[in-house]
Amino acid sequence: MVNENKTTLNFYSISSNFNDVLLKLCNKIVKTEENLYVNFDKSDTKKDVDKFLWVSQKNNFLPHKTYGEKIFKKDKIILFDGCYRKLQRIERFNTLIVSPCVKIKKFRIFKKFLIFSYTKQNLFNAKIKNGISKNYFTVNWYEELGPFKWKKI
Numbered sequence: 001m002v003n004e005n006k007t008t009l010n011f012y013s014i015s016s017n018f019n020d021v022l023l024k025l026c027n028k029i030v031k032t033e034e035n036l037y038v039n040f041d042k043s044d045t046k047k048d049v050d051k052f053l054w055v056s057q058k059n060n061f062l063p064h065k066t067y068g069e070k071i072f073k074k075d076k077i078i079l080f081d082g083c084y085r086k087l088q089r090i091e092r093f094n095t096l097i098v099s100p101c102v103k104i105k106k107f108r109i110f111k112k113f114l115i116f117s118y119t120k121q122n123l124f125n126a127k128i129k130n131g132i133s134k135n136y137f138t139v140n141w142y143e144e145l146g147p148f149k150w151k152k153i
Contacts, residue, residue: 008113009115015120035076035093037097038078039097095113
């Protein structure tokens, strides 16, 4: 029996540039009903990604906002920096994307976390996965085999 109230933790070990992965992921998100926050460690990193999402696609842009701007019902993606537990979260935003530069100690508030780490950092392993699973989370772990090609571990 699947517990619908469980928090889902999706760990992604990536070799591609996080900005490129985020762009591809967010392009899919804007076509769904999902709303999410993207967490960065520093304001400068957030600003760089904000600019990247506006100008990276030729003849197109990825609609998003940064925390502090007025958020409308149609807005689906919000970038912010700092500790996610200090956010005044909008109720319809149930997913948090965690960039590789951010460290999270507790998984609360959100129903779904997408946690990214570069493969060379080697942060995810079976011991961590088993330890987290015992805390009543649904845990998924993915490794990037090639550019945007994923294998579930």
